């Protein structure tokens with residue numbers, strides 16, 4: 001049984017127990033768009049206790065029970081499903097989450113959701129869409145519209161500003177003018193959202209094929225300068241901004257680090273990758289990839305004409321793929337072709353055994369120290385550049401150069 005079949009079964013079991021139960025939110029939107037939903041959420045009138053009684057305590061986890069969510073475990077082949085009791089949100093005092101929730105009916109549950117296209121239900125048993133918010137009309141018109149009064153909905157939860165832009169970019173929809181205005185007016189309030197959540201949204205937007213649209217919309221919504229340290233530098237020069245958009249568009253793999261390297265170039269030069277990492281709570285690996293790609297791109301751009309001994313160590317880096325993706329998006333065709341050809345070399349040719357090792361130097365009577373390392377480095381470079389081909393030559397060079 002796959003995730004979809006299990007999501008149908010969960011609804012049917014609740015319905016058979018006498019409770020209204022429906023698919024809700026993103027999975028309804030994706031299905032109407034002809035996309036495969038990433039996950040299925042079920043909304044029901046049954047309370048968390050009633051949901052647990054229907055599926056049994058062994059098959060349910062009450063992790064989110066305090067806000068009405070019970071996780072129902074399925075067979076190994078299907079993802080667990082979150083079953084949420086229809087709810088109305090209480091007051092929002094922190095600009096991010098309701099202070100309390102109250103259980104209610106499907107209509108009110110739709111009203112608390114963020115955008116009309118995310119506010120629909122679907123009954124898989126009856127094959128029926130239940131739409132209290134005009135989601136189908138906005139889906140057909142390719143429009144992101146806040147449910148209810150846009151300014152209030154943004155004021156309640158500022159994360160919705162980034163979600164709105166993400167959905168608009170991903171589906172190539174427009175943001176309805178009242179919703180866009182509300183976002184623009186409140187864009188500075190994005191600062192109440194945690195760095196983790198901002199980073200997670202940025203990662204999803206930049207890893208999406210429509211990343212160029214996403215950053216264009218972020219700028220239009222006045223959010224870009226609010227989520228990037230020194231962000232106004234990104235569009236200080238209109239020419240550079242247009243070039244950035246073109247490169248983001250041209251980027252082939254859905255590689256967040258490569259996209260971030262392209263987008264953040266003007267900022268990386270001023271504040272550095274560490275500031276971005278902190279601001280978006282990136283992993284150490286992501287920080288290193290972005291720092292490597294932005295630094296080494298300029299070295300590698302002329303790689304066919306550089307000594308091989310300079311280029312080869314960079315090709316062994318774990319961050320090289322993102323770097324090549326950036327170069328490709330920037331139109332560095334000759335270098336990319338050269339680097340790809342070299343990367344396809346067999347291991348023993350790309351990274352041959354060293355002619356001279358530390359062991360060889362010790363046997364020749366050299367004692368380990370700074371000089372030792374310099375000898376090995378020098379021999380390695382000359383080996384890679386084809387100036388040394390035997391251990392004897394290498395040893396001779398190393399010993400001759402001793403000071």
Ligand code: ATP
Nearest residue numbers: 024025026027038041112113114118119157159160
């Ligand atoms: P995706 O999973 O592709 O990002 P989604 O719409 O499923 O899209 P989720 O974050 O999984 O998004 O949330 C599921 C549903 O919960 C949404 O469709 C929406 O109805 C509601 N929702 C999520 N976050 C918010 C929010 N910040 N404010 C209001 N409603 C929300």
Ligand code: MG
Nearest residue numbers: 026027038039
């Ligand atoms: Mg979802």
